[in-house]
Amino acid sequence: MPSSGITAVDAAAKGMKLERYASGGALLLRRATSAKLVSASSHLLFRATVLATLALVFLFTLHYPSLLSRSFRLSAGGDAAGGAHPSSASHRSLLMSSSSASAAASYGGAVWEKEMRRSARPSRDGGISVLVTGAAGFVGTHCSLALKARGDGVVGLDNFNSYYDPSLKRARQALLASRGVVVLDADINDGLLLEKLFDVAAFTHVLHLAAQAGVRYAMEAPQTYVASNVAGLVSVFEVAAKHADPQPAIVWASSSSVYGLNTDAPFSEDHRTDRPASLYAATKKAGEAIAHTYNHIYGLSITGLRFFTVYGPWGRPDMAYFFFARSIVAGEPITLFRAADGSDARRDFTYIDDVVKGCLGALDTAGKSTGSKSGKKSGPAPLRVYNLGNTSPVPVTRMVAILEKLLGKKANKRIVTMPSNGDVPFTHANVSHAAHDFGYRPTTSLEAGLRHFVDWFVEYYKLDTKIAKDARSAAAKPAKKKKAAAAMSASA
Numbered sequence: 001m002p003s004s005g006i007t008a009v010d011a012a013a014k015g016m017k018l019e020r021y022a023s024g025g026a027l028l029l030r031r032a033t034s035a036k037l038v039s040a041s042s043h044l045l046f047r048a049t050v051l052a053t054l055a056l057v058f059l060f061t062l063h064y065p066s067l068l069s070r071s072f073r074l075s076a077g078g079d080a081a082g083g084a085h086p087s088s089a090s091h092r093s094l095l096m097s098s099s100s101a102s103a104a105a106s107y108g109g110a111v112w113e114k115e116m117r118r119s120a121r122p123s124r125d126g127g128i129s130v131l132v133t134g135a136a137g138f139v140g141t142h143c144s145l146a147l148k149a150r151g152d153g154v155v156g157l158d159n160f161n162s163y164y165d166p167s168l169k170r171a172r173q174a175l176l177a178s179r180g181v182v183v184l185d186a187d188i189n190d191g192l193l194l195e196k197l198f199d200v201a202a203f204t205h206v207l208h209l210a211a212q213a214g215v216r217y218a219m220e221a222p223q224t225y226v227a228s229n230v231a232g233l234v235s236v237f238e239v240a241a242k243h244a245d246p247q248p249a250i251v252w253a254s255s256s257s258v259y260g261l262n263t264d265a266p267f268s269e270d271h272r273t274d275r276p277a278s279l280y281a282a283t284k285k286a287g288e289a290i291a292h293t294y295n296h297i298y299g300l301s302i303t304g305l306r307f308f309t310v311y312g313p314w315g316r317p318d319m320a321y322f323f324f325a326r327s328i329v330a331g332e333p334i335t336l337f338r339a340a341d342g343s344d345a346r347r348d349f350t351y352i353d354d355v356v357k358g359c360l361g362a363l364d365t366a367g368k369s370t371g372s373k374s375g376k377k378s379g380p381a382p383l384r385v386y387n388l389g390n391t392s393p394v395p396v397t398r399m400v401a402i403l404e405k406l407l408g409k410k411a412n413k414r415i416v417t418m419p420s421n422g423d424v425p426f427t428h429a430n431v432s433h434a435a436h437d438f439g440y441r442p443t444t445s446l447e448a449g450l451r452h453f454v455d456w457f458v459e460y461y462k463l464d465t466k467i468a469k470d471a472r473s474a475a476a477k478p479a480k481k482k483k484a485a486a487a488m489s490a491s492a
């Protein structure tokens, strides 16, 4: 840019010299003024270009901060939830407005359709064909891998938003691609794309896991919860009810947080869920009510799964076990919440492999939808909701002690009374319905599950120092039996 500015000024000066020899005084003055003007406007143009470029760089940085910091940082930094996500202003809008471009416009053609059909096609007799939303998410990745491994067809979609490090989602996408599962870069609010997908592949099931997760972040970015967990859910139900032919059965992710201020324990599906403590919980509860409507009017077979604090390898960096591990390694402080009565907060931490078995069990027993595109339904369709928990709550302080042992390093703990930010002091699942209907039986202790997580964590982030290795083998020694059991469950 600067060089073209200088050239323009030189040319103007040369022109002025020629005029001076050819003309009289008045003309000379006019030329001199116009040369000054040219020079001044060239400078102005140059400055305007620089300013416009800076403004564009600033806007780009604001909207896509993740592209400038792709690598995972050990620094916990950020907010109370672990600094895993940027401010709400940096979120790509999750709700597709009428002016937003649909990914349907960029996806299509014979090659693309062939690829979708290949990915969606089961490789075993009697296999199912599943559209997995949020497929590059934590639970979505594990479920997609498990479905593919047993011979089912899977097409995934994910909007790769920057709630937490998108490079982790891209790495999960690459892992799925290596197993033959396509994950499209698309949003659940993009109804046109969903319709196109159902036109191309006859999905028998939808495993709808795309959502705005995180309990405490709902205070920072409330609208993203409504956009994903309410509008997005309706978008999926709409296409499944009114466009898909035949209608698929839908299994979707609700949350243990719907129990909110419920004090009866263990939490059973029959307990009250009308006192959510966070907007996140309220949107999940709203989802359960919306599911009732689509089942009632359109005959969609719908199963909601209430997940209880799911953890494990390839997990979510916004969750406490993950960012605590990160902070312990980095030598940074962690904040532990204590309930108002002085007791430790407790969670029914549930290992990912157990949850995957629950998800597949729910898909296998879903039962058919009974409606059709024409709006008629042949009879009532299944409407189910299940807890998928571990049935044994553990104090968060205990979870930290296990991490310390596995990482060979003490945490720098700060203990505070739980702020009123949507958190609940205690969760505990009764899973008897899931056990009865599809044999759900969690088998992984928190010690065994966290060992698998830490193994993955140190390898993925290349932290596999001698100290970490020694710490993990020392931590493994006293629990040989448990390790063997966990290895079996991890290979499921």
Ligand SMILES: O=C(O)[C@H]1O[C@H](OP(=O)(O)OP(=O)(O)OC[C@H]2O[C@@H](n3ccc(=O)[nH]c3=O)[C@H](O)[C@@H]2O)[C@H](O)[C@@H](O)[C@@H]1O
Pocket: 080, 081, 082, 213, 214, 215, 254, 255, 256, 257, 258, 307, 308, 309, 310, 318, 319, 320, 321, 335, 336, 337, 345, 346, 347, 396, 423, 424, 425
């Ligand atoms: O089970 C569920 O329904 C929910 O489980 C998790 O929510 P949460 O259990 O709050 O998980 P974390 O954010 O990982 O918190 C775990 C525990 O650590 C505690 N915590 C969290 C953050 C912190 O800085 N300090 C701290 O002590 C919390 O109070 C909680 O007891 C997920 O984030 C939700 O998406 C999911 O729906």
